[in-house]
Amino acid sequence: MEFDKNSTLKLAKLARLSLNAEQLNSLEKDLTSIVSFIDQLKEINTEKIDPTSNSLDQDLILREDVAENKLSNEDLLKNVPESELGFFVVPKVIE
Amino acid sequence: MSNNWQTVIGIEIHAQVNSKSKLFSSSSTGFGSAPNTQVSLVDAAMPGMLPVINKFCIEQAVKSGLGLNAKINSKSIFDRKNYFYQDLPQGYQISQFKDPIVGEGSIEIDLGDEKKVIGIERLHLEQDAGKSLHDQDPNLTFVDLNRSGIALMEIVSKPDMASPEEAVAYVKKVRTILRYLDTCDGNMEQGSLRADVNISVRKEGDELGTRCEIKNLNSFKHINAAINFEVDRQIKVIEGGDKIKQETRLYDVTLDKTRSMRSKEDAHDYRYFPDPDLLPLKLNQSWIDDLKKDLPELPDEKKARFVEQYKISDYDAEVLTSDRLTSEYFEKVAKNRNVKLAVSWVASELFAILNKLNLTIEKSPVNSDQLGDLIDEIENGIISNRAAKEVFEEMCESSKSVKEIINDKGLVQISDTTEIEKFIDQVLIENPDNVQKYKEGKTKLLGFFIGEVMKATKGKANPGLLNQIVKKKLDN
């Protein structure tokens, strides 16, 4: 896969990254190189293999349904860039 | 609207699991707290935070699946659905994509005379998002994460519905089943149960049309209205020579219109993949079987039993079982009492007052024991049906017992023969002409005499006795 401007911009949009012309250029080149590196896997036959998404062979741990609220609004918002009246705030969103 | 248009409707219901804590964190799920006070480090997606699943939510999902006659999957996977939104702190929602906890099932809906089977595609567990407030500031949107991470069961139907009536009946039925199972409180006003409705239209015999999804409908009225509007809109678009654009729409309650949702305009690529923070969920068949054994009687079974056991009409049974608490209320009232009276008092009088007061049966001002007492007084001939209505009205407002109300209002029926005879004699003496006419063959005048006596006794004369005695006296 060769990355061109359009495919790179589309990915950047999905990933919420804005890129200037220079970044776009070097990313196109880098992505093309990385993808050609990972493309070696295409030769490997994996037809009858199940995928592994986690190597730990264990049952999922379940939690009891107990409610406890330990975090105050103040602590929750301790690192917040912007807040009002205990809310997180963002630029106006129109639904 | 042309006659040969067909509507195809599929529905996604988001039902909040009635758990105390969230799906992957131990924050409380309580409704109505101050903003951002039920948010844990996990819910706010602080760096390094990890999900740990709530066992109770898994049980509730499986129970719900069993109630929808669906297949329970022995292995299911939690996936990440990736997208950016201000109410989604992680930048992804933990949901289930390829391997949901519950697979295919079906339920039956009642459409007056006929029944219809609606297919269930799947039920999966997922996290709810936070809440955005857009009207607090002209330039800002406020975000409250109290709901963020609450457990939802998303129940996806097959596109088996063909009208708003069917759609409403379907959502009502699912809601009833969940409330019977006690897995979701079904409170639509508080957002515990919402519906996303997918609608398309086509000409009979044609392929499926392009669908639009109307998001987050939270009342039966809105579901009905939104579908009606949307079907009309789609037909107009097509008949005007345009194509339907697949999109997400919102129903605007004040305008009674659906409109395109701006924030959902970009083409989405959710990049689902198994959440590496969670291992696959494996369910043991014997554990599922145990849950199945403990399942309560469900609405369809209960309805059939009511028809059989109480010999009531299909319609009455439907009404009385449409809600678990109502059915339980009714059974308490009907126990060892006249079933007809029980049906009419619950389904007519009680429902009317609840409707008027806009209350659910949990909040009924008259409980089942009290209503039972009232019916006892009718059955025992202490009060008339008419007087009972007066008593009932008072019961809704005061905490007095049935007996107290009857006494205070002096509503005890006159069932003493000698006393009734005194009133009758007086009436006969005052109306010699009519007595004469009756004796000459105008027997229809019987009603006149009864009416007069009732007037004189202020309606308290036992109607059965009165009838009997008047007849006897006149015929002598």
Place this chain on the structure above:
Amino acid sequence: MIENLTIEQTSKLLNDKQASALEITDIYLKKINTAKKLNCFITVSEDKAIEAAKETDERISKNKKIGFLDGVPLAYKDLFCTNDILTTASSKILSNFTPTYESTVTANCKDQGAVVLGKLNCDEFAMGSTNKTSFYGPVINPWKSIDNEDELVPGGSSGGSAASVAADLCVASLGTDTGGSIRQPASFTGLVGLKPTYGRVSRWGTVAFASSLDQAGPIAKTVEDAAILLQTISGHDNKDSTSSIRSNENFYSNLDSSVKGLKIGVPKEYMSDDLPEEIQKFWNEGKKILTENGAELTEVSLPSTKTALPAYYIIAPAEASSNLSRYDGVKYGLRVKEKSLTEMYESTRSEGFGDEVKRRIMIGTYVLSSGYYDAYYIKAQKIRSIIKNDFDNVFKNVDALFTPATPNTAFPINREETDPVQNYLNDIFTVPANLAGLPAISIPFGLDNSGLPIGMQLITNSFQEQMLLNISKNLQDTINFNNRPTQWWK
């Protein structure tokens, strides 16, 4: 006296009351001050360190010392969230983030009385093997070639964790290893670096890079110290669903350096003509030592070895692209003000993330996107099954595997890099253990002709860390590597 202390030695000094924790801490804080050139620390938590040291001294005076780590000055990779101490993941996007909570790993050390000197520089979000991707600038390797004055990379991503121990700015440190990020820098700096079995150590409170691969582990001067730290940080944590339910083990007191009768496999796929001669030389020497000490060496085959690196560069970026979505300027961290939400997201993330992080987010987004998911992501997860299966087969016949840790030694910071894939090759020997979730260790073997450290790697089956440490101790005791870098930075 207080120079190049190990955990064992520090503990003994304190026990014998030859030095107070406060004195030792003070000396380390001063050393940190004189080594600013190395750029090891992002944050020095001086006040907290002094406070903790005083508490240790008080416990010692009351004979209530709580364990080996009591009063021992440690430092942590800046990926571990530390309550009330800035935690940046070496990224601009978290450059103003102070957690209100403590990672399980560092909380365990705290419970044992450890003194935290501060937070160590690393590659941004642990993405890199040079420590050059840090927003706070590169870490300089305390080691220098005898041939020139070039500043060298310490390796990465736990570059600060390695360099700080090598320069003796702390007694030992903690790092994280997703594809080799503990073992490679340990190898570049002449130290012991251990990556535990996936699930052995809780990930709660550690900034995530690739969730199914990340494990925290020690970087230390000796195998004994690594054992002490490992047993401190490991054990089941009910806040991490991928934490093993196995009970913890006493790795330190169970250390047994005999290798008699052990079968050790040498995977033939790790041999190549490209491997520098000197690394080959030490590898051979290691085989000889193990044989002489009573182990049985056999050549084994891991046929899928060459697929590990490309599979890793699909899986790790995929998980990372999702894990890093939470850095959006809404709840914490950097926010670049904009008029619309989307612009705010885009500007914040573009300004907040460095180039390597962006590259990996882009690749991760690509391999998960519709139309490519099966061809890349699922394919890589299948490859992972094959790799795991290869290891399972080999471990039916051998107790451990012995390989080089890295394909090269430390290289100049200003080495020209035109292709990102070139750097990815640094992880070639370390990545397979991450994909299979196996424990692995890098131990120092000697210096190359330029005077730079070379490390060798041991890998065992899941949860066989005791075996891993035992064999390592055998090699350590035989080799007796005790070279230190000259303190040119002072």
